Amino acid sequence: MADTPRVVIVGAGFGGLTLAQSLARAPADVTVIDRNNFHAFQPLLYQVATAALSPADIAWPIRSILKRQKNASVLMADVTAVDADARVVHAGPVTVPYDYLVLATGATHSYFGHPEWASVAPGLKQIEDATAIRRKVLMAFEHAELTGDIEEQRRLLTFVVIGGGPTGVEMAGAIAEVAHHALPAEFRRIDPHAARVILIEAGPRLLPVFPEDLSSYAEQALEKMGVEVMTSAPVTNCDEGGVDLGDTRIEADTIIWAAGVVASPAAEWLGVEKDKAGRIKVGPDLTVPGHPEIFAIGDTAAVVDAEGKTVPGIAPAAKQMGKYVADVIAARVEGRPAPDPFRYRHQGDLATIGRKAAVVKLDRLHLRGFIGWLFWGFAHVYFLIGLRNRAIVAFTWFWNYLTYQRGARLIVDSKASQKEANKDRVQREAAAVDVRRKSEPSAKRSAGADWG
Amino acid sequence: MADTPRVVIVGAGFGGLTLAQSLARAPADVTVIDRNNFHAFQPLLYQVATAALSPADIAWPIRSILKRQKNASVLMADVTAVDADARVVHAGPVTVPYDYLVLATGATHSYFGHPEWASVAPGLKQIEDATAIRRKVLMAFEHAELTGDIEEQRRLLTFVVIGGGPTGVEMAGAIAEVAHHALPAEFRRIDPHAARVILIEAGPRLLPVFPEDLSSYAEQALEKMGVEVMTSAPVTNCDEGGVDLGDTRIEADTIIWAAGVVASPAAEWLGVEKDKAGRIKVGPDLTVPGHPEIFAIGDTAAVVDAEGKTVPGIAPAAKQMGKYVADVIAARVEGRPAPDPFRYRHQGDLATIGRKAAVVKLDRLHLRGFIGWLFWGFAHVYFLIGLRNRAIVAFTWFWNYLTYQRGARLIVDSKASQKEANKDRVQREAAAVDVRRKSEPSAKRSAGADWG
Numbered sequence: 001m002a003d004t005p006r007v008v009i010v011g012a013g014f015g016g017l018t019l020a021q022s023l024a025r026a027p028a029d030v031t032v033i034d035r036n037n038f039h040a041f042q043p044l045l046y047q048v049a050t051a052a053l054s055p056a057d058i059a060w061p062i063r064s065i066l067k068r069q070k071n072a073s074v075l076m077a078d079v080t081a082v083d084a085d086a087r088v089v090h091a092g093p094v095t096v097p098y099d100y101l102v103l104a105t106g107a108t109h110s111y112f113g114h115p116e117w118a119s120v121a122p123g124l125k126q127i128e129d130a131t132a133i134r135r136k137v138l139m140a141f142e143h144a145e146l147t148g149d150i151e152e153q154r155r156l157l158t159f160v161v162i163g164g165g166p167t168g169v170e171m172a173g174a175i176a177e178v179a180h181h182a183l184p185a186e187f188r189r190i191d192p193h194a195a196r197v198i199l200i201e202a203g204p205r206l207l208p209v210f211p212e213d214l215s216s217y218a219e220q221a222l223e224k225m226g227v228e229v230m231t232s233a234p235v236t237n238c239d240e241g242g243v244d245l246g247d248t249r250i251e252a253d254t255i256i257w258a259a260g261v262v263a264s265p266a267a268e269w270l271g272v273e274k275d276k277a278g279r280i281k282v283g284p285d286l287t288v289p290g291h292p293e294i295f296a297i298g299d300t301a302a303v304v305d306a307e308g309k310t311v312p313g314i315a316p317a318a319k320q321m322g323k324y325v326a327d328v329i330a331a332r333v334e335g336r337p338a339p340d341p342f343r344y345r346h347q348g349d350l351a352t353i354g355r356k357a358a359v360v361k362l363d364r365l366h367l368r369g370f371i372g373w374l375f376w377g378f379a380h381v382y383f384l385i386g387l388r389n390r391a392i393v394a395f396t397w398f399w400n401y402l403t404y405q406r407g408a409r410l411i412v413d414s415k416a417s418q419k420e421a422n423k424d425r426v427q428r429e430a431a432a433v434d435v436r437r438k439s440e441p442s443a444k445r446s447a448g449a450d451w452g
Numbered sequence: 453m454a455d456t457p458r459v460v461i462v463g464a465g466f467g468g469l470t471l472a473q474s475l476a477r478a479p480a481d482v483t484v485i486d487r488n489n490f491h492a493f494q495p496l497l498y499q500v501a502t503a504a505l506s507p508a509d510i511a512w513p514i515r516s517i518l519k520r521q522k523n524a525s526v527l528m529a530d531v532t533a534v535d536a537d538a539r540v541v542h543a544g545p546v547t548v549p550y551d552y553l554v555l556a557t558g559a560t561h562s563y564f565g566h567p568e569w570a571s572v573a574p575g576l577k578q579i580e581d582a583t584a585i586r587r588k589v590l591m592a593f594e595h596a597e598l599t600g601d602i603e604e605q606r607r608l609l610t611f612v613v614i615g616g617g618p619t620g621v622e623m624a625g626a627i628a629e630v631a632h633h634a635l636p637a638e639f640r641r642i643d644p645h646a647a648r649v650i651l652i653e654a655g656p657r658l659l660p661v662f663p664e665d666l667s668s669y670a671e672q673a674l675e676k677m678g679v680e681v682m683t684s685a686p687v688t689n690c691d692e693g694g695v696d697l698g699d700t701r702i703e704a705d706t707i708i709w710a711a712g713v714v715a716s717p718a719a720e721w722l723g724v725e726k727d728k729a730g731r732i733k734v735g736p737d738l739t740v741p742g743h744p745e746i747f748a749i750g751d752t753a754a755v756v757d758a759e760g761k762t763v764p765g766i767a768p769a770a771k772q773m774g775k776y777v778a779d780v781i782a783a784r785v786e787g788r789p790a791p792d793p794f795r796y797r798h799q800g801d802l803a804t805i806g807r808k809a810a811v812v813k814l815d816r817l818h819l820r821g822f823i824g825w826l827f828w829g830f831a832h833v834y835f836l837i838g839l840r841n842r843a844i845v846a847f848t849w850f851w852n853y854l855t856y857q858r859g860a861r862l863i864v865d866s867k868a869s870q871k872e873a874n875k876d877r878v879q880r881e882a883a884a885v886d887v888r889r890k891s892e893p894s895a896k897r898s899a900g901a902d903w904g
Binding site for chain 1: 515
């Protein structure tokens with residue numbers, strides 16, 4: 001074992017990165033392992049998914065963030081196992097020894113026992129999820145413009161978002177803006193105004209962590225934007241063609257999952273107890289029971305803090321845990337007494353609905369509408385990493401605000417297999433259309449080119 | 453057949469798009485068909501490939517460009533065949549009838565009879581080529597940081613660019629900047645300064661279309677930046693492990709092809725005569741021989757103009773052809789006499805080498821160095837489509853210039869199969885490393901974490 005204690009952090013999300021940075025002056029060798037080479041600013045992923053921002057606007061290379069921190073190294077690799085007896089992490093091709101290990105591996109989508117829904121209802125946790133959803137949403141309009149079948153156009157232009165938390169509200173609002181403001185002037189056969197955006201929530205109201213007045217404001221604001229909100233509507237089935245809510249069927253080409261998350265498999269690596277969301281139940285100092293040298297933070301950890309508060313799975317909580325664990329490790333390394341048990345300070349809740357509308361709850365202060373939106377915008381730009389990104393995001397938002405444009409509206413399709421699948425599907429549909437066309441002319445909306 | 457003549461344009465590159473826009477006031481229905489939903493500014497693709505810009509910075513949705521042009525429709529589909537007798541284009545699921553057809557389908561890479569080199573030496577013609585090369589270049593550094601094998605590190609950090617035209621010169625210069633300026637502070641085990649960037653040209657000098665003084669300036673400037681330039685060095689083989697130049701072998705992980713192009717298969721669609729680069733030999737009015745209603749422009753066409761000048765395959769030439777064909781079609785539709793045969797006006801040649809260095813030839817004026825670079829930068833920002841893109845590109849460049857940063861340095865890997873292939877390869881290599889490690893400690897450059 002080396003003389004300088006080795007701290008290995010798995011995951012460079014909000015928790016892992018804050019921890020690494022908080023150890024900058026500690027006498028420790030810090031290694032950050034992530035399967036991506038970048039830290040993504042997850043709260044703005046939905047803006048990439050809806051073509052307002054580019055991936056590079058909300059993500060920053062981890063190496064770049066840590067380049068001046070001399071005691072930090074970065075390793076781009078997939079962690080596959082932890083050997084707690086040997087105190088090593090297996091990360092793709094390398095084996096990384098540790099004295100302290102921090103698991104900050106985040107969460108992924110949970111389909112509540114229906115893993116088969118994952119392929120038809122993608123979630124939004126990673127940059128690649130966002131670009132896949134962007135492609136799916138934009139291709140729905142392109143396919144609708146190509147097909148002559150009115151029924152199929154209707155299905156292609158129906159967008160279902162499942163889950164009425166902040167991500168679902170943001171996605172539904174943003175898709176409505178794309179359909180009703182950014183695209184209408186650009187299509188000649190279809191009318192993007194006619195697109196349906198449906199937000200489905202199993203519980204009785206949207207944004208359950210917010211107070212009721214803000215929930216009902218959000219619902220009204222979304223409906224004003226043209227979103228159909230369905231509450232107390234649990235989804236019973238998702239498939240390629242649409243969504244079932246008990247006996248009600250909604251035919252839809254695009255289904256987006258924002259309903260639930262489950263922790264990454266860090267608990268399995270250690271064989272320790274987890275809660276029903278897959279999170280490791282950590283002790284008051286955020287260590288894993290039975291492993292005083294292993295910590296879990298952020299969405300990987302189920303935490304009830306020193307005051308009995310259940311800590312929510314949001315970015316500020318992950319950052320506070322990262323900072324706290326850095327203090328614990330630094331104290332141990334330097335032989336100081338351990339800090340007091342972890343206390344979570346809730347700073348507030350923010351959710352945006354669309355242009356000029358957001359809800360903000362800070363202690364007893366409730367903001368909504370344009371003021372809420374301004375607050376939300378400043379807070380997000382402020383917390384973005386890197387001056388360049390802040391400036392570009394601010395500029396891009398201002399520009400989008402003025403023009404309703406969505407500059408990042410490129411369909412860049414690297415998933416060759418998906419492309420082929422889509423192509424085949426459209427060709428099959430089109431073959432059907434061609435046959436019908438010969439006997440009955442289809443209704444056309446505009447005087448554009450008469451292809452088909 | 454409709455009363456308003458139908459003009460179908462296949463391809464929304466510089467030629468096709470200029471043509472569509474030039475027909476804005478003509479009494480014609482214009483349909484633009486492209487397999488992508490965006491127009492890419494090809495001259496800056498190498499900046500996406502080397503992580504200076506994001507795809508959305510140099511590409512713009514075709515629908516957005518044409519949305520105010522009421523006589524234009526856009527169709528996102530792959531053209532697979534033309535039926536010149538029936539006067540229809542087969543585009544994926546739809547059949548598009550035309551009165552005038554313009555083929556502006558551009559070019560792709562030519563491997564001079566070695567199609568098997570395509571998979572190991574990707575070229576740079578499309579946005580997806582650029583993101584694939586970016587991923588490949590950045591992953592080479594990540595893999596080098598992971599492996600403990602010095603030989604393998606050397607191979608991973610060798611970048612070969614084949615072809616000494618403007619694209620090859622730009623790529624080699626940009627990779628050298630990434631390796632020698634952007635990355636060195638960010639790695640702990642490898643020294644990106646040690647990366648070799650080799651530019652290989654079969655002919656006797658770089659930039660053969662430029663005058664000799666600018667060619668030799670470019671060679672010196674590249675060498676000053678740390679690029680090894682090899683001229684009169686024809687490549688005899690490319691494979692996964694490197695490049696052969698006759699008896700000389702260069703072991704390299706990244707090989708980029710910038711050596712030759714061949715026209716897209718438009719000539720085959722029509723069964724007409726083509727030159728050895730696959731281009732359709734068009735008449736003086738840019739029509740396809742035997743088909744007065746079909747035109748070919750840009751890289752799809754082999755053109756000798758009215759003054760006997762061979763028209764080069766560059767963006768300004770494609771735009772001039774687009775504008776000319778719009779005049780020809782408008783004259784026919786309006787019953788006016790046909791314009792004079794096409795005349796090409798050469799405006800100059802530009803190539804950039806790197807920060808503060810470019811070569812410019814405008815008539816008798818030769819610019820180089822910083823002045824050349826400023827001219828190049830202004831010209832490219834000026835010609836970028838869309839005010840937003842211009843401003844963002846200008847801002848991003850200025851920022852990169854000040855900081856040597858490369859903001860778009862994300863490895864976003866949608867090609868699952870490629871990811872797996874890479875992972876397998878690294879794991880195989882690493883397994884070999886692990887075995888050796890047990891008997892002999894490897895030389896390490898820095899005091900970073902001692903993983904592996």
